[in-house]
Amino acid sequence: MSEKNRRVALCGVMLESNAFSPIAKEADFRNALYVTGADIVVEARKSVSTVPREMAAFVQTMDATGPWTPVPLLLTNCPPWGPVNGEFFTACVAQIIAGLEAAGPLDGVYIANHGAMVATDDGDPDGTLMTAIRDAVGGDVAVIATLDLHANISGAMAAATDAIIGYQTNPHVDQVQRGEEAALLMRQMFAGMRPIQNFIRLPLVPPSTTLLTAAGPYGELIDYGQRRAREEAGEIVNVSVFGNFAFSDCAKNGLSIVVTARTDVDKAAGLANEIATRAWNNRAAFSRELTSIDEAVTLANRNEGTPIIFSDAGDNPGGGGEGRTTWLLAALVAGGAKGVYYGAFFDQELALEAHALGEGATFDAVFNRTGDTEFSKRFECKAEVLKLHDGDMVGRLGIYKDRRLKLGPCAALQIGGEDGITVVVISARHQAADPMFFEMFGLDIAQARTVCVKSRGHFRAGFIPWFPPEHVYEVDTAGLTSPVLSRFQWRNLPRPVYPMDPDTDWTPPG
Numbered sequence: 001m002s003e004k005n006r007r008v009a010l011c012g013v014m015l016e017s018n019a020f021s022p023i024a025k026e027a028d029f030r031n032a033l034y035v036t037g038a039d040i041v042v043e044a045r046k047s048v049s050t051v052p053r054e055m056a057a058f059v060q061t062m063d064a065t066g067p068w069t070p071v072p073l074l075l076t077n078c079p080p081w082g083p084v085n086g087e088f089f090t091a092c093v094a095q096i097i098a099g100l101e102a103a104g105p106l107d108g109v110y111i112a113n114h115g116a117m118v119a120t121d122d123g124d125p126d127g128t129l130m131t132a133i134r135d136a137v138g139g140d141v142a143v144i145a146t147l148d149l150h151a152n153i154s155g156a157m158a159a160a161t162d163a164i165i166g167y168q169t170n171p172h173v174d175q176v177q178r179g180e181e182a183a184l185l186m187r188q189m190f191a192g193m194r195p196i197q198n199f200i201r202l203p204l205v206p207p208s209t210t211l212l213t214a215a216g217p218y219g220e221l222i223d224y225g226q227r228r229a230r231e232e233a234g235e236i237v238n239v240s241v242f243g244n245f246a247f248s249d250c251a252k253n254g255l256s257i258v259v260t261a262r263t264d265v266d267k268a269a270g271l272a273n274e275i276a277t278r279a280w281n282n283r284a285a286f287s288r289e290l291t292s293i294d295e296a297v298t299l300a301n302r303n304e305g306t307p308i309i310f311s312d313a314g315d316n317p318g319g320g321g322e323g324r325t326t327w328l329l330a331a332l333v334a335g336g337a338k339g340v341y342y343g344a345f346f347d348q349e350l351a352l353e354a355h356a357l358g359e360g361a362t363f364d365a366v367f368n369r370t371g372d373t374e375f376s377k378r379f380e381c382k383a384e385v386l387k388l389h390d391g392d393m394v395g396r397l398g399i400y401k402d403r404r405l406k407l408g409p410c411a412a413l414q415i416g417g418e419d420g421i422t423v424v425v426i427s428a429r430h431q432a433a434d435p436m437f438f439e440m441f442g443l444d445i446a447q448a449r450t451v452c453v454k455s456r457g458h459f460r461a462g463f464i465p466w467f468p469p470e471h472v473y474e475v476d477t478a479g480l481t482s483p484v485l486s487r488f489q490w491r492n493l494p495r496p497v498y499p500m501d502p503d504t505d506w507t508p509p510g
């Protein structure tokens, strides 16, 4: 008997919303990734692809495991930014639902979302989309979502899906495994499994700097969850521990545990409870010291031997930062730092000016010529145009590996002479999480004494060949992604939450 040809819809509206950042508009999505229909599958089957890796892995795993017919609808992604424009989001949902209704009978829906989106008129757009999909396809169709581990989980998201599968690594380098896992689970559902989920959210909102997974409390918690999942493999299908994204400033903030079981509701609830209790008992470990800007300049000037790397932690475009604060750069210039590679500064005007001047030109560089926010202050200094690039590059290490990025006109500017500070300026806002941000100009990381990146954590995967964790410093810079959460005016975040409210209480459900 030949296997039934399964029909699976594919979609995703991906955004990590920082409520303090500017609104993510339709153009921001269209400039980054906006693919519809058959193009989604064409792109997903390429070895170097513009679509998120979990979508590529899902499609390729479905291809490899039996007959199926993809029903590709809409896949769009905006780099982390503010709340999504409500009108655009509603149009995306309408387009996906119209596609589902036009598709006829389906066996499954795969959703590749980020999970920490807020809309200008909706505190839980991920939940809204998932609920609309469930309503459209009915209860018998398999609905599986993969989400970033920074997702903020709601009851609506858990209720609308059969399984939510979260990334397990930060920096995020396991999207391929999670996409494969989603496809294999969907195949199991086609064979008759009807999984159930249990979800617990804690009043625990850790700073992003404490949500790394190679070491520390969050990594330990994820490892524990995976060990318990293996021990209970007969019944437990997936354990996902979501660290949450504080800056979404929404009612569903808080570290969440989602456990998916084959059939046993109590087993899912028991294990979710066990992991939540473990997280809560270890909550004091979710804190981390930062390096002051003054200390960073001293370190850069003192450093003669092993190179070090600074994270400009308050201004991470990967968390909604503008990518154009100048405090750390200005301090290094004023301190006369030598042998520094600094990237990537988002300033299209400056990059275009460098292109107009040409390589070798010297000029008075004005960073943030038209900056008009607290975090885009003007900064001027003499610079030389060292190298120019069109910004079309393919990542090679870490989160951008094999991803094509279009950074627009880019320039490497030299400040303070030959052995001074080399600043990479880009025209599309991205975090410098891959050595290609420097290597595209022929800059060799091994030649730098100090590297500074506008990236909070993902650079660790891209730069590990040069910088083991003991050579990484997270610098306390101001900006929209400062790990010092008490600096923000929270509006929607539930209170009390630990650690901002140290006396917060929590008791396990049931």
Ligand SMILES: [Zn+2]
Binding pocket: 148, 149, 150, 172
């Ligand atoms: Zn993330």
